[in-house]
Each structure stands twice: as C-alpha cells, then as structure tokens.
Amino acid sequence: MKNIVILISGAGSNMAAIVQAAHQQRWSERLGIQISAVISNKAQASGLAWLQSCSEFADIQTEVLEHTQFASREDFDQALLKRIDVHAPHLVVLAGFMRILSPTFVAHYAGRLINIHPSLLPAFTGLNTHQRAIDAGCKFAGATVHQVTPELDHGHILAQAVVPVLAQDTAADLAARVLTQEHLIYPKAVLDFFKLEEASRQAM
Template identity: 70%
Template structure:
C-alpha cells in the first residue's frame, strides 16, 4: 500500500479534493494508493471534521505544546512515519518546516501555493498580485525544499485578474483551480513511479 499523509491547519478544502479524487477514481484498487491519515497542528481546524466525514483517520499535534520548531517537527515526523508514507502533502499546513524535516521527506513532500511561482512566495499573494498590476495569478503545486516556496514545479493553473478584483474574490477563483490541480499532481506523482 502506498500511503499519503496530508497535513492541514485550516478548512481542509484541498485535502478533501485529494481524498474525494482518490475515492471517486478508486486509487486504492487501481494503484494501491490511499490517504492514510490527516494530521493538523490545530485542534480546531475545520478540516478535521471534514476528513472524519470522508472516513479518514485524523490526528492533532498542537505546535504550541513544543518548546521549539525542531521539537515539533521531530514529533510530527514520528506521527507521519507511523503511517509509512509514500507521499506527504502540505494542504494549507501553515508552518515553516525545518531543514531536517524537509530532508527526511525529500522527493516525497509536496505543497500547494496560491501564486504562479516563482512569483509571490510567502503570504498575501493575492493582494500582492493585484498591487503589482498582474494580468494573471494562479496556483502552483511544487516539491518542498528547504527554501520557502521553491522546488520543482509539478502543476500550475492560471487565473485572470479581473477589473476591480479584491484579494478575496481572486482567492476564491484561485482556490477553485487548486482543487483541480492538486489531485492531478498527486495522481501524476504516483503514475510517474509506477
């Protein structure tokens, strides 16, 4: 079995898009791929209830319980490794990970970012795209490296900026595309490995 562990901090909509694609497309029967667990660093993350409703195992590991980023990441690695993951997916996991964590999952750690990388790494991507006068924005699925929002690009979706766009309106349109390209990128990750 090829296990996917998904990390979330919030609503879990991208996690749900991946889980629903896996169920609808019978990834387990076809390729031996399944979402083994959803782990959040926030006990009140709405995505936990969403994951439970999809029949997924959930776990909470509050980062506030640890004295350092390194201690949290070590505990998180132990939780993840319990599921023997073939792939670890950051789906709105709002933590900067330590280099040791990233190295531990090198080649099997992916993230989605709400911009057309390499443009607008970090936060507030939608407002920054509007402020810069961009004609397009979008989302990127990429391999995670020790450098924030870098790494090989696995998939991108382009969304036009519209006259009078707000960051919230643009974010909603980008999120719709995220829900399409993230499952596609996960599917392609396993397809490329046989």
C-alpha cells in the same frame, strides 16, 4: 499499498478535494494508493471535523499534534515526523499546513513532500499573494504545486493553473477564483506523482 499522509491547519479544502478524488476514482482499488492519515497542528481545524463527519472516509485516521505544546520548531517537527512515519508514507502532502518546516524535516522527506502555493511561482512567494499580484498590476495569477525544499516556496514545479486578474478584483475575489483551480490541479498532481514514479521504475 502506497500511503499518503496529508497535513492541514484549517478548513483543509485542498485535502477534501484530494480525498474525494481518491474515493471517486478508486485510487486504492485501481492503483494501490491510499490516504492513510490527515494530521493537523490545530485541534479546531474544521477540515478534521469535515473528514470525521463523512462515513465513506472512516478508514482515514485523523490526528492532532498541537505545535503550541512544543518549546521549539525543531521539537515539534521531530514529533510530527515520528507521527507521520507510523503510516510509512510514500508521499506527504501539505494542504494549507501553515508552518515553516525545519531543514531536517524537509530533508527526511526529500522527493516525497509536496505543497500547493497560491501564486504562479516563482512569483510572489510567502504570504498575501493575491493582494501583491493585484498591486503589481498582474493580468494573470494562479496556483502552483511544487516539491518542498528548505527554501520557502521553491522546489521543482509539478503543476500550475492560471486565472485572470479582473479589473474589479479584491484579494478575496482573486483568492476564490484561484482556489477553484487549486481543487482541480492538486489531486491530479498527487496522482501524476505516482504515475511518473511508476513510469520511471518500469523504465529502469
């Protein structure tokens, strides 16, 4: 079985989209892919409460590792790394995990750590992407699934979705429109990661 560990910090709507897709498309039975754990750095993350309330997802472990309990970023990352590795992950998915990860952490999961960012990378790395797109006069915005590297919001692009920026848009309006597309492309990008890996293995 190929295990996925998902990291969240808040509502975890992208996590929920992936979990629901895996359940509806029967990833475990058909493809040998399972989501084994969802870990949050915040105990109050509503995504954990949602997952715990859904009996059909009872086999997915929920865990909390509070970053505020550690003296440094590196100490937290080392503890998180150990917690993740208990699940022998084939893929680690960042789904609204609001932490900048240390180079050691990223290197440990090189090639099997992915993230979704609410812009059309390489444009608008970092925060406040929607307001920045509006302020720049962009006609289009979107979201990008990418492999994680030590450089923030860089790495090989796995999938993108494009949405229009409308004349009357606020940052909240644009964020909501982008988020609907994130929920579509992230589960597909996760599945495509495994399909591409299997195709490469068969080609060897």
